[in-house]
Amino acid sequence: MKTRTIRQRSALEPTGKARLIIPVAQVLVVLVLLLPMIWLYLGSVRTDLDLDKGGLLPHTFTLANFRSVFDEGFWTAIRNSILVASVVAIVTTTFAALAAYGLARFSFRGRGPIMLVILAGQAIPGLVVLVPLVVALQRLHLTNSLVGLGLVYLPLGLPVSVYMLRSALLARPAEVEESAMVDGCSRVGVVRRIVIPLLRPSIVAVGAFTFTLSWGEYLFALSLLTGNSVKTVPLALQDLFSLYTLPIGTILAGGVLVSFPVVVIFLAVQRHLVSGLVAGATKG
Amino acid sequence: MAGLASLDDASTRETRAGAHAQRRLGPRSRWWSPGTRKALVPYGLTGPAVLVIVVVALAPAVYGVWLSFTNWQFLQSTTAHFEGLGAYRTIFHSAEFWSDLGHTWFWTAGTLVIEVGVGLPLGLLLSRPTRVSGIATSFLLLPWITPFVVVSYSWLYLLGAGGPVHSLLQALGIVGAATPLASTTLALPTLTVISGWKGLPFMTIALLANRRSIDNGLYEAAEVDGARMFQRFRYITLPLMRNTIIVMSVVLGVLAFYSFDLVWLLTQGGPGTSSELTGVMIYSQFFLNGAPGIAAAIGVSMFVMLIIVSSGILALTRVNSREGR
Numbered sequence: 001m002k003t004r005t006i007r008q009r010s011a012l013e014p015t016g017k018a019r020l021i022i023p024v025a026q027v028l029v030v031l032v033l034l035l036p037m038i039w040l041y042l043g044s045v046r047t048d049l050d051l052d053k054g055g056l057l058p059h060t061f062t063l064a065n066f067r068s069v070f071d072e073g074f075w076t077a078i079r080n081s082i083l084v085a086s087v088v089a090i091v092t093t094t095f096a097a098l099a100a101y102g103l104a105r106f107s108f109r110g111r112g113p114i115m116l117v118i119l120a121g122q123a124i125p126g127l128v129v130l131v132p133l134v135v136a137l138q139r140l141h142l143t144n145s146l147v148g149l150g151l152v153y154l155p156l157g158l159p160v161s162v163y164m165l166r167s168a169l170l171a172r173p174a175e176v177e178e179s180a181m182v183d184g185c186s187r188v189g190v191v192r193r194i195v196i197p198l199l200r201p202s203i204v205a206v207g208a209f210t211f212t213l214s215w216g217e218y219l220f221a222l223s224l225l226t227g228n229s230v231k232t233v234p235l236a237l238q239d240l241f242s243l244y245t246l247p248i249g250t251i252l253a254g255g256v257l258v259s260f261p262v263v264v265i266f267l268a269v270q271r272h273l274v275s276g277l278v279a280g281a282t283k284g
Numbered sequence: 285m286a287g288l289a290s291l292d293d294a295s296t297r298e299t300r301a302g303a304h305a306q307r308r309l310g311p312r313s314r315w316w317s318p319g320t321r322k323a324l325v326p327y328g329l330t331g332p333a334v335l336v337i338v339v340v341a342l343a344p345a346v347y348g349v350w351l352s353f354t355n356w357q358f359l360q361s362t363t364a365h366f367e368g369l370g371a372y373r374t375i376f377h378s379a380e381f382w383s384d385l386g387h388t389w390f391w392t393a394g395t396l397v398i399e400v401g402v403g404l405p406l407g408l409l410l411s412r413p414t415r416v417s418g419i420a421t422s423f424l425l426l427p428w429i430t431p432f433v434v435v436s437y438s439w440l441y442l443l444g445a446g447g448p449v450h451s452l453l454q455a456l457g458i459v460g461a462a463t464p465l466a467s468t469t470l471a472l473p474t475l476t477v478i479s480g481w482k483g484l485p486f487m488t489i490a491l492l493a494n495r496r497s498i499d500n501g502l503y504e505a506a507e508v509d510g511a512r513m514f515q516r517f518r519y520i521t522l523p524l525m526r527n528t529i530i531v532m533s534v535v536l537g538v539l540a541f542y543s544f545d546l547v548w549l550l551t552q553g554g555p556g557t558s559s560e561l562t563g564v565m566i567y568s569q570f571f572l573n574g575a576p577g578i579a580a581a582i583g584v585s586m587f588v589m590l591i592i593v594s595s596g597i598l599a600l601t602r603v604n605s606r607e608g609r
Contacts, residue, residue, distance in 0.1 A: 029406060121337035128583040155337055
């Protein structure tokens with residue numbers, strides 16, 4: 001006999017007639033809201049003749065659209081985006097984890113103001129610092145360079161990441177770490193053996209989050225990059241579109257290539273990510 | 285405005301850890317002692333993050349304020365010189381700036397109306413745990429996480445003449461044979477609806493989480509007292525979700541206020557300047573007009589305006605993050 005864990009019924013769980021109606025309504029409403037995305041994904045494997053006929057469901061299946069996207073030199077852009085997004089994700093996550101550990105496990109003079117400065121980064125929108133940043137990077141000859149772009153991306157997800165990792169640490173008692181230190185374990189040892197394993201799910205979620213932020217960023221990429229060799233995926237997609245000679249299917253395939261990694265990464269870590277982001281937005 | 289209040293939830297735990305550190309440090313340790321080196325550890329830990337924020341966000345913001353007082357034009361000089369309020373005078377006398385500002389407030393308000401108007405019922409619907417509620421919620425978030433470029437080009441084709449959504453709207457008699465994006469009256473409302481659709485998932489998730497956190501005892505008591513469904517919504521659900529609705533509206537409102545991608549990719553502010561937002565004007569003043577002074581002045585004006593409005597809203601509605609939690 002199969003054993004099942006006994007689950008307490010939530011009061012919100014529908015009963016009676018609603019048991020049938022509510023799940024159906026949930027699926028239907030979400031499907032309607034997702035129609036544009038569904039159309040995009042299905043459209044990327046349709047021939048142009050089929051797309052012209054309209055409708056949502058494909059009558060044909062082809063991978064030719066993806067082939068022509070790569071013929072347009074999409075590989076370079078994908079490589080550039082992976083490079084920038086990975087380096088930014090690693091640096092941001094490292095800095096955020098260090099800061100979160102410092103803020104959560106030490107009490108020191110200036111802790112409040114330091115937290116405030118880090119969170120102020122969240123309150124300054126990209127559009128406000130666009131002009132000064134581009135002017136400064138021009139002076140430093142860092143426009144049209146992936147280094148300059150990566151630099152600009154560093155503060156994008158940093159405040160939220162610090163907030164999420166700090167909350168994750170505060171949710172765990174510090175006693176284990178303290179007693180390990182009393183027993184003669186060094187601070188570094190504590191971090192390596194206790195803190196990092198403890199934070200691992202949150203670190204992965206934060207890394208994924210910061211990766212997706214810079215992967216699809218458009219405004220600064222548009223403002224800083226012009227050379228074909230340094231373009232990231234949003235600009236490559238824009239190039240596909242502005243050629244005007246390419247059929248719709250190719251653009252849709254390009255769109256799928258740009259959004260697919262983000263979707264996969266998100267669905268993989270969303271359990272750890274969503275609650276943190278919501279908390280970061282409403283309490284931050 | 286982000287996170288002023290998150291500072292005060294320092295748990296007793298960390299203070300205890302701090303007390304430990306204090307004791308180890310001793311009262312008479314000197315600056316070169318190992319104790320002092322230990323005391324510097326937290327500054328070393330937070331240093332890199334603070335450095336990034338100061339160098340790449342705060343310093344540029346200050347530099348932007350300075351640029352806004354220069355009225356610098358690429359064509360006239362290669363360097364910026366202080367010129368007082370010249371750039372501000374230029375934008376405040378520009379009809380384009382005021383009409384863009386009107387568009388931006390319309391866009392922000394419209395986006396929020398859609399996000400709350402659809403997000404609240406949808407959040408309540410998805411808060412009911414069923415076999416499908418989890419997966420439906422995950423997939424609902426797809427438009428929110430999909431990059432703006434992808435979403436924009438999809439909508440461009442969906443709304444293009446003969447495209448699926450255009451055909452539907454035409455059959456309903458809402459639009460004519462041309463795409464609504466080419467109409468001076470319909471372009472901005474159309475873009476606003478797309479903006480609301482893009483931000484809707486995040487609002488929905490926040491409201492869903494809020495609804496699930498409400499103690500069910502309240503509803504049971506109300507039911508015993510004979511409260512009908514609408515009354516339970518009106519007197520329990522709504523008041524208890526009010527803070528989340530307001531805080532999330534401010535967060536998503538700020539995002540909408542600083543929009544650029546969607547409008548730039550779909551209409552570039554056109555036809556004419558009928559769908560131009562102040563964010564688009566910053567970009568075009570800088571890159572197309574070569575006037576960084578003016579672009580910076582628009583940025584600073586938007587920032588000041590938004591600080592005033594959002595702190596006004598939070599003060600008027602008496603929300604602080606403490607009671608919102």
